[in-house]
Amino acid sequence: MATRYHDLELADLRLDGVNPRHPPEEGQRETIAALLREGGTKLAELTRDIAEHGLSPMEPLVVTPLDKNSYVTLEGNRRVAALKLLVNPTLADGHPTAKAFREIAKVANYRPGLVRCCIVDSRSDADHWLRLRHTGENKGAGVVPWSAEQVQRFSGRGGSQAHAALSFADLMATTYGSNGQLQSDLVKVRQTKLTTLGRLVQDPQFRRRIGLVRDKDGFRSHYPAEVIEATIARLLTDLAGTLSVSALKSKEQRATYAAGLPAPDASAYTVHAAALTPVSAKPRSKRPKPSAPAKYLFLGISLSKLNPRVLAVFSELRQLEVERYPNATGVLLRVVLELAVNDFLIQKGIRLGQELKDQVRRALKELDPKEKDARFQPVRAGLADGTSVLAVRTIHAFVHNPHYHPTAAELRSIASNYSAFLQGLDAALP
Numbered sequence: 001m002a003t004r005y006h007d008l009e010l011a012d013l014r015l016d017g018v019n020p021r022h023p024p025e026e027g028q029r030e031t032i033a034a035l036l037r038e039g040g041t042k043l044a045e046l047t048r049d050i051a052e053h054g055l056s057p058m059e060p061l062v063v064t065p066l067d068k069n070s071y072v073t074l075e076g077n078r079r080v081a082a083l084k085l086l087v088n089p090t091l092a093d094g095h096p097t098a099k100a101f102r103e104i105a106k107v108a109n110y111r112p113g114l115v116r117c118c119i120v121d122s123r124s125d126a127d128h129w130l131r132l133r134h135t136g137e138n139k140g141a142g143v144v145p146w147s148a149e150q151v152q153r154f155s156g157r158g159g160s161q162a163h164a165a166l167s168f169a170d171l172m173a174t175t176y177g178s179n180g181q182l183q184s185d186l187v188k189v190r191q192t193k194l195t196t197l198g199r200l201v202q203d204p205q206f207r208r209r210i211g212l213v214r215d216k217d218g219f220r221s222h223y224p225a226e227v228i229e230a231t232i233a234r235l236l237t238d239l240a241g242t243l244s245v246s247a248l249k250s251k252e253q254r255a256t257y258a259a260g261l262p263a264p265d266a267s268a269y270t271v272h273a274a275a276l277t278p279v280s281a282k283p284r285s286k287r288p289k290p291s292a293p294a295k296y297l298f299l300g301i302s303l304s305k306l307n308p309r310v311l312a313v314f315s316e317l318r319q320l321e322v323e324r325y326p327n328a329t330g331v332l333l334r335v336v337l338e339l340a341v342n343d344f345l346i347q348k349g350i351r352l353g354q355e356l357k358d359q360v361r362r363a364l365k366e367l368d369p370k371e372k373d374a375r376f377q378p379v380r381a382g383l384a385d386g387t388s389v390l391a392v393r394t395i396h397a398f399v400h401n402p403h404y405h406p407t408a409a410e411l412r413s414i415a416s417n418y419s420a421f422l423q424g425l426d427a428a429l430p
Helices: 028-053 077-087 098-106 123-134 148-155 161-176 180-192 194-201 204-209 227-238 249-260 308-317 326-347 355-366 374-384 391-400 406-428
Strands: 005-010 061-065 071-075 113-121 213-214 218-220
Touching: 005 071, 028 113, 061 123, 061 180, 071 077, 071 113, 071 123, 077 227, 148 326, 148 374, 161 180, 161 194, 161 218, 161 227, 180 194, 180 227, 194 227, 194 249, 204 213, 204 227, 204 249, 204 355, 227 326, 308 391, 326 406, 355 374, 355 391, 374 406, 391 406
Parallel strands: 061 113
Antiparallel strands: 005 113, 061 071, 213 218
16 A cells, blocks of 8 residues: 655645544535534634644545546545534534634634644545544554543642652552552552542641651651551552542541551551651461371370280381281281270279270270360261260271271271370370
8 A cells, every 4th residue: 555645735625524423414415514514613712723733744635536636535424524624614504603713713823724644545545543543442553542531641730639649659560569469459549549549638637647748749648668568558458458438538538538448557656757668578487388298197105004915016006007908007007996995994903894985985984083184086077976986986997897898097087186195094004
């Protein structure tokens, strides 16, 4: 596509009668009338701006040759109409805005002469650019409008609420950059609550509450950044949520809200306010790596007063790798428990019960008659709940139930919870 830029006479420019802004029109007056019907007040405002400032140097018109001496305007139809109305305001006669165009023409500082244009060979050559110009962002390829925050950055004055809000927001972004939740809330506030934030930070009473001072250099604080972090975080969370401008319109409302914010530690107050310095990310506490599962049972447990055979079997049990030999470990665990309890009851002169559960209960009664010793709570739980992994019935099944296959995890749990009981039996013997 060949394009070239030239300064063309306004008289040589024709309005596009098939412009998307209105139904097709044949003549120039009819096209201007259609534009006036479509938005006469806006066209008058455009004419007034051009009359004062001239045409934007950032956007040349896009035209294509109509004949040897004239061009059709493909992009900039409203601007060409405004220029023609500026030269001849009678073109608006019959429309409610006609008087406005006459007044604009009388006081215009700018009188159109040559108009900067980009000339394309055909209408189709301009289609791509017209589509990008008028059909939205197109994933970023088209015109991306400024957000409310960006508009405020461009037009905000130093004393305005918007400027105060932006200055405050920028400072919070750098000061608490490592606070993920605070930053997330700040993004929402930037998008939807800048005016409300500005209303607060412009209020001297509110600033005093959180120790902020604002001057020509920006915001300073009577507190270190770490001290007011919770207060700032709460403020932004509220604004990102349901706190609205209607709740902060009056001075009294703002004072009430400020009083409900977390108060900074008064002991950290400094007489001279200073610039806030960024808060470093808090080091994450290192979680201890989980220790590997015990390879053997009853590690660190020492028995010495029970019958020598009980001690021998107990020693052999401790040498079995629980992952490799879970069945053998389970059987031997059951044997150790029964032999230890029997030996304890015999040495204490207590009659043996018929079942292992009864024997364990009698031994436990001897060790903890008031049933208050927390060391033996797992054993008491196993006696009370026959379905528990700690139940004597479960341990009994390791030997007598051909369908029960103990797992290493179950065996470790039983050994861990019965260790205090076995040590108690041993320690209670003479």
